[in-house]
Amino acid sequence: MTTQTVRARGIDRAVEILEYLRATRQPIGIGDLARRLKAPRSSLYEIVDSLVQAGILEIADEQGRIFFGSSVYFYADAYLASQPLVRSGRDEVIRLAEITGETAQLCILLGNKYTVAYMQPGSRLFRISSETGVLVPIPWTASGRVLLGDMTEEQVRAFLPPEDFVLPNGRKIEFGEFLDDLRLAHDRGYAVTTSLADEFTCCLAAPIPDQITGRPLATLCFVVPVHTPDERRAELVQLLIDSSRTISTRLS
Structure with missing residues (x-):
């Protein structure tokens, strides 16, 4: 598997995560998310960590559940302005x-x-x-x-x-x-x-x-x-x- 293929699959998985959160509108633990998406937990941890670092996701509570981060608000604001x-x-x-x-x-x-x-x-x-x-x-x-x-x-x-x-x-x-x-x-x-x-x-x-x-x-x-x-x-x-x-x- 080429590096380009791995990167493309990572992007697809990131989109899946964001779409799932948009549809459910509530925080979820990574273990539960892995089961819902039928995805390896190890790969999700890596993708989620990158999204958290970018502010696209954030840790929503003490249980470690994730949800949209503050960067999403500013993306939406930029979209609205355009x-x-x-x-x-x-x-x-x-x-x-x-x-x-x-x-x-x-x-x-x-x-x-x-x-x-x-x-x-x-x-x-x-x-x-x-x-x-x-x-x-x-x-x-x-x-x-x-x-x-x-x-x-x-x-x-x-x-x-x-x-x-x-x-x-x-x-x-x-x-x-x-x-x-x-x-x-x-x-x-x-x-x-x-x-x-x-x-x-x-x-x-x-x-x-x-x-x-x-x-x-x-x-x-x-x-x-x-x-x-x-x-x-x-x-x-x-x-x-x-x-x-x-x-x-x-x-x-």
């Missing part, structure tokens, strides 16, 4: 939550999954929230219907794994039904879903389009109680559309 979409989206999400009292989100695609890039909880007593960075199957979401709205049927089939059409309650979304939802979202410029990932919620989403191509870059979204009146939903949808256009104009 991304006008995320900065503008964050500002609009905060504003929308403040003026409506509803939970507002900036949502994006990450691979073939949906995730919340930024969220601001609402002020109402019945507060709905979801964690940022958690990967969710696209068919479970209103934003997913908006973000895939310009794909062909063949592209959608190739992009989404069949298991992602099964909801948490076991109900399967038929592909034709989902495709109809995509076309409807594309035609009217927003999507509304009810009781999909959570039976108590309704999700409203509007695209932030690229000014040149028109393709959606991300979405703004409200998550509201399922029994929210139609008039209120329409009001919130219009706010999303207006805010999305504002962001799109800024980016141009």
Whole structure:
């Protein structure tokens, strides 16, 4: 095995460690991590030590469990400074939550999954929230219907794994039904879903389009109680559309 191959495998393992911590969002001991990743403990110690020295990981408690270190914060801050979409989206999400009292989100695609890039909880007593960075199957979401709205049927089939059409309650979304939802979202410029990932919620989403191509870059979204009146939903949808256009104009 060449030195280059060993180094490449070490990088792959480091990425696995970081992805695992991002997904679980809690510290873990190296022994437990080795079992979860099915990796030799000796090699993990060496990689973890390098990441700790760089501040990417840190020892989180007296038990020696590891988690993200302070350097990750500064990497994220540098990324945010270089991304006008995320900065503008964050500002609009905060504003929308403040003026409506509803939970507002900036949502994006990450691979073939949906995730919340930024969220601001609402002020109402019945507060709905979801964690940022958690990967969710696209068919479970209103934003997913908006973000895939310009794909062909063949592209959608190739992009989404069949298991992602099964909801948490076991109900399967038929592909034709989902495709109809995509076309409807594309035609009217927003999507509304009810009781999909959570039976108590309704999700409203509007695209932030690229000014040149028109393709959606991300979405703004409200998550509201399922029994929210139609008039209120329409009001919130219009706010999303207006805010999305504002962001799109800024980016141009």
